[in-house]
Amino acid sequence: MADAKLKKAKVIFVLGGPGSGKGTQCEKIVAKYGFNHLSSGDLLRAEVESGSPRGKELQAIMEKGELVSLEIVLALIKDAMLKLVDKSPYFLIDGYPRELEQGTRFEAEVAGCHVVLYFEVTEEVMKQRLLKRGETSGRADDNEDTILQRLRTFTSKTEPVIKHYADKGKVIKVNASGTIDEVFGVVQQEFAKREIK
Numbered sequence: 001m002a003d004a005k006l007k008k009a010k011v012i013f014v015l016g017g018p019g020s021g022k023g024t025q026c027e028k029i030v031a032k033y034g035f036n037h038l039s040s041g042d043l044l045r046a047e048v049e050s051g052s053p054r055g056k057e058l059q060a061i062m063e064k065g066e067l068v069s070l071e072i073v074l075a076l077i078k079d080a081m082l083k084l085v086d087k088s089p090y091f092l093i094d095g096y097p098r099e100l101e102q103g104t105r106f107e108a109e110v111a112g113c114h115v116v117l118y119f120e121v122t123e124e125v126m127k128q129r130l131l132k133r134g135e136t137s138g139r140a141d142d143n144e145d146t147i148l149q150r151l152r153t154f155t156s157k158t159e160p161v162i163k164h165y166a167d168k169g170k171v172i173k174v175n176a177s178g179t180i181d182e183v184f185g186v187v188q189q190e191f192a193k194r195e196i197k
């Protein structure tokens with residue numbers, strides 16, 4: 001169940017397709033605002049790196065560009081949040097929720113959604129950025145076939161999440177096709193409007 005310590009958490013779900021700029025923009029937000037940043041993908045890759053049997057299962061799913069089990073990713077995020085809650089009440093939860101049930105379970109068991117920060121950019125731009133990132137990232141999922149599957153997964157599973165929160169008036173939609181600094185400029189304007197600081 002929800003942990004009392006997380007009740008005061010102000011959770012910003014950071015969503016967008018693969019290569020939309022979630023990780024890059026979260027780094028800039030952390031540097032300026034000091035918020036906590038948890039990337040579901042990074043937490044999962046750390047589990048893979050650990051060499052655990054569970055890590056091997058996760059790797060196989062991630063290499064196919066599919067979603068790993070809700071229970072695993074929710075537990076990883078909740079545990080990580082508990083370790084950071086005294087640093088800042090704001091949490092950038094990057095790459096989660098990726099399907100509707102993840103959102104409802106998080107809000108029932110961890111904390112409510114303060115706002116969704118959604119980076120919108122065309123599939124072509126996402127694909128080009130990821131192919132370029134793949135040249136240096138060493139990620140098993142930054143290859144053309146897996147990128148295409150991740151894009152399909154985003155469209156089928158995650159876009160409904162964005163609509164769910166947009167229907168509640170909770171989505172900050174940012175056009176993420178400009179330069180990194182242009183996008184971050186818009187993020188700062190949107191945060192100021194909502195007194196997120």
Ligand SMILES: Nc1nc2c(ncn2[C@@H]2O[C@H](COP(=O)(O)OP(=O)(O)O)[C@@H](O)[C@H]2O)c(=O)[nH]1
Pocket residue numbers: 016017018019020021022023024025129130132133176177178179180181183
């Ligand atoms: N031109 C441009 N490139 C970006 C921007 N944000 C991220 N990138 C690049 O696109 C790739 C994917 O960015 P990343 O933050 O990892 O996206 P994520 O997959 O959504 O976490 C990286 O190689 C970044 O350098 C942006 O706003 N403009």
Ligand SMILES: Nc1ncnc2c1ncn2[C@@H]1O[C@H](COP(=O)(O)OP(=O)(O)O)[C@@H](O)[C@H]1O
Pocket residue numbers: 016017018019020022023039040041042044061062063065066067068069070073094095096097098102141150
């Ligand atoms: N919330 C989640 N639910 C299920 N699987 C996830 C989740 N977050 C990440 N993953 C898995 O990890 C992979 C990489 O995620 P991530 O690092 O967030 O990608 P990117 O930053 O490129 O959008 C996803 O393709 C998926 O396989």
Ligand SMILES: [Mg+2]
Pocket residue numbers: 022023039041095
């Ligand atoms: Mg990322």
